Amino acid sequence: MSELVIETKGLTKEFGSLTAVKDLNLKVKKGALYGFLGANGAGKSTTIRMLLDLVKPTRGNAYLFNKDIRYHRKEILRKVGAMVESPSYYENLTAYENLEIIRRILKLERKEIDKALEIVNLSKWKDKRVKTFSLGMKQRLGIAQALMGDRELLILDEPTNGLDPAGVREIRNLIISLPEITGATVLISSHILSEIELIADHVGIIHNGKLLFQGTLEELKEMGNREIAIKAQPLLEAEKFLRNKGYDVEMREGRLYITAERINIEEVNREMVLEGFGVSHLSENKKKLEEVFLQMTGGIEG
Amino acid sequence: MRNIFGIEILKLKNSKALWIVTLAPIFMVVQGALNLMRYYDLFTGQGQNVWEQLYSQSMIFYVSILLPILISIVMTLIARIENTNNNWKHYLSLPIDREKVYGIKFIIGCMLVFINILVLISSIIIAGKILGIEESIPYMDLLTKPMATYIAAFPIMAILYVSSIGFAHMAIPLGIGIGLTLPAMIVANSKFWIFYPWTYPIMAALGGDMEIFNKGNIIYIVSPMLLILVFSFGYKRFLKRDII
Numbered sequence: 261m262s263e264l265v266i267e268t269k270g271l272t273k274e275f276g277s278l279t280a281v282k283d284l285n286l287k288v289k290k291g292a293l294y295g296f297l298g299a300n301g302a303g304k305s306t307t308i309r310m311l312l313d314l315v316k317p318t319r320g321n322a323y324l325f326n327k328d329i330r331y332h333r334k335e336i337l338r339k340v341g342a343m344v345e346s347p348s349y350y351e352n353l354t355a356y357e358n359l360e361i362i363r364r365i366l367k368l369e370r371k372e373i374d375k376a377l378e379i380v381n382l383s384k385w386k387d388k389r390v391k392t393f394s395l396g397m398k399q400r401l402g403i404a405q406a407l408m409g410d411r412e413l414l415i416l417d418e419p420t421n422g423l424d425p426a427g428v429r430e431i432r433n434l435i436i437s438l439p440e441i442t443g444a445t446v447l448i449s450s451h452i453l454s455e456i457e458l459i460a461d462h463v464g465i466i467h468n469g470k471l472l473f474q475g476t477l478e479e480l481k482e483m484g485n486r487e488i489a490i491k492a493q494p495l496l497e498a499e500k501f502l503r504n505k506g507y508d509v510e511m512r513e514g515r516l517y518i519t520a521e522r523i524n525i526e527e528v529n530r531e532m533v534l535e536g537f538g539v540s541h542l543s544e545n546k547k548k549l550e551e552v553f554l555q556m557t558g559g560i561e562g
Numbered sequence: 563m564r565n566i567f568g569i570e571i572l573k574l575k576n577s578k579a580l581w582i583v584t585l586a587p588i589f590m591v592v593q594g595a596l597n598l599m600r601y602y603d604l605f606t607g608q609g610q611n612v613w614e615q616l617y618s619q620s621m622i623f624y625v626s627i628l629l630p631i632l633i634s635i636v637m638t639l640i641a642r643i644e645n646t647n648n649n650w651k652h653y654l655s656l657p658i659d660r661e662k663v664y665g666i667k668f669i670i671g672c673m674l675v676f677i678n679i680l681v682l683i684s685s686i687i688i689a690g691k692i693l694g695i696e697e698s699i700p701y702m703d704l705l706t707k708p709m710a711t712y713i714a715a716f717p718i719m720a721i722l723y724v725s726s727i728g729f730a731h732m733a734i735p736l737g738i739g740i741g742l743t744l745p746a747m748i749v750a751n752s753k754f755w756i757f758y759p760w761t762y763p764i765m766a767a768l769g770g771d772m773e774i775f776n777k778g779n780i781i782y783i784v785s786p787m788l789l790i791l792v793f794s795f796g797y798k799r800f801l802k803r804d805i806i
Contacts, residue, residue: 337655338657346648351646
């Protein structure tokens with residue numbers, strides 16, 4: 261069994277009568293690029309803040325590196341690089357000076373600053389004050405801050421927020437390369453499904469504070485109802501036959517579509533052929549991740 | 563502790579507002595000196611000590627208006643460093659102690675106010691020299707009274723620091739600071755002055771003809787006590803606070 265870098269047990273946060281996160285059992289394996297997906301207000305940021313001990317849980321525990329963050333805060337945070345919600349920076353300071361703050365806190369050598377700047381491609385601008393930076397450069401600086409000191413876990417909360425398409429692509433490619441460059445486990449939160457699909461290998465879906473799914477991307481795609489498209493003659497009789505067999509059938513554009521949670525495509529084919537139908541097309545429509553996500557979250561788009 | 567202190571000092575780099583805050587007393591002394599020159603005969607005609615008059619003229623507006631407003635600005639700026647650009651979240655997700663951060667930021671705020679007082683003292687002495695005051699410099703009075711004023715300002719510093727850290731929007735602590743400064747001179751002339759900490763610097767600086775303790779030693783007992791009380795309240799709140 262893989263070693264868990266993050267594990268939460270019954271993690272719950274209530275703000276008055278509002279339950280932001282409910283009974284969350286998150287598991288992030290070492291080396292994973294874990295996409296934490298949910299609509300705005302689903303509870304992603306609150307969860308991340310509890311993982312970083314910025315917010316105290318109402319109930320439950322958050323373990324990082326098998327230690328409870330509440331009791332081993334400094335020891336754990338030394339190994340964790342984070343960018344929470346949006347990049348943080350002291351705009352009156354240069355990029356280098358911003359990283360110097362991290363260097364002093366983590367008691368690192370000066371070369372670590374240059375290394376981090378190199379990774380995020382900011383070396384050329386290291387002596388420029390951050391207030392002159394574009395949003396994309398600030399995002400990269402935020403990631404550099406998280407990378408400083410060979411952190412074992414990177415937590416990036418909505419790192420592509422507010423960026424233009426070119427900026428999104430740049431940051432995405434950077435994040436994808438991080439496990440290889442740094443060897444770190446990465447937890448990235450986003451409300452943009454397509455981003456998570458492109459970046460992550462493991463996914464957790466949170467909705468209304470509850471974790472609805474966690475596993476690999478492939479496992480997620482397998483979730484939910486499957487759909488089989490059939491072209492058969494005579495069509496109307498085929499529809500009637502399949503309905504009598506208990507299938508949920510829909511006719512669209514000269515084809516029949518069967519939707520079910522579990523369905524055996526070979527079995528459907530055999531039954532129809534044995535009944536004498538001319539089956540000229542039979543295929544399984546792979547559900548897009550978006551459809552699975554919408555189905556899972558009750559139609560609320562991420 | 564020293565490490566975090568150095569980091570906090572680094573964060574103030576290139577902050578022009580802090581320069582203005584520390585150098586502002588010069589303008590008060592220039593204004594006081596010009597006023598003294600303009601009404602020289604009126605202020606010194608009955609054989610008054612000229613240094614004393616220069617001090618009084620410089621201090622009236624400094625202590626009643628400028629100092630509390632400067633404290634508001636200093637404390638707001640210290641807190642604003644973290645209140646903007648999402649910085650609390652990032653800073654406190656690093657392996658540092660919240661306790662130290664809270665304490666050191668307050669110490670730096672108090673230090674800046676102290677520098678402000680030192681600039682004031684130096685400016686009075688330099689202004690007196692430029693004016694060519696012949697009497698010997700009353701170093702004791704010129705040092706002790708501003709220092710007493712500093713101690714008397716402890717509660718203001720604590721109240722404004724706690725509110726600056728507590729409210730993300732800087733308009734609130736600035737509003738508190740400026741709003742409570744304006745009536746201070748009126749309250750200082752009433753018997754209720756002791757219930758209004760904004761009057762303490764006025765009492766310490768101007769209370770009774772260079773007699774520091776003329777208005778009662780009570781300020782120097784109440785001030786540190788209020789500082790401890792208010793700071794402890796803010797400290798406990800900060801340690802428990804969710805950083806949202």
